[in-house]
Amino acid sequence: MHLIYDFDMDSPADIMQLMAQNLQKRRLEKGLSRTTLSEISGVPAPTIAKFERQHTISLLSYVALAKALGHAKEVKGLLSVPLYDTMQELETINKNKQRKRGRRNERSK
Numbered sequence: 001m002h003l004i005y006d007f008d009m010d011s012p013a014d015i016m017q018l019m020a021q022n023l024q025k026r027r028l029e030k031g032l033s034r035t036t037l038s039e040i041s042g043v044p045a046p047t048i049a050k051f052e053r054q055h056t057i058s059l060l061s062y063v064a065l066a067k068a069l070g071h072a073k074e075v076k077g078l079l080s081v082p083l084y085d086t087m088q089e090l091e092t093i094n095k096n097k098q099r100k101r102g103r104r105n106e107r108s109k
Helices: 012-029 035-039 045-052 059-068 072-077 089-097
Strands: none
Touching: 012 045, 012 059, 035 045, 035 059, 045 059, 059 072
């Protein structure tokens, strides 16, 4: 077992806040009101407002908003490339590329 040092100090809440801020910036850059974005995306305007204020949203709603703002490609790219810290981890990734299920002894963070 080897230790993984993760210097990414952002909490999930920090990341959600940044995602909400970015979505709001993109909405405002396009000159869209929440109501208009709601009509384009199918996500209720109160859900958009709640995300921008409280940083909580379902993944389905987030994807619909990102798609409505023209960022479907970026969302589809999330987690699309394997990341590794060591050559041993890269070898494990390459060995497991066709796996359909995980193992019980997965590493924890």
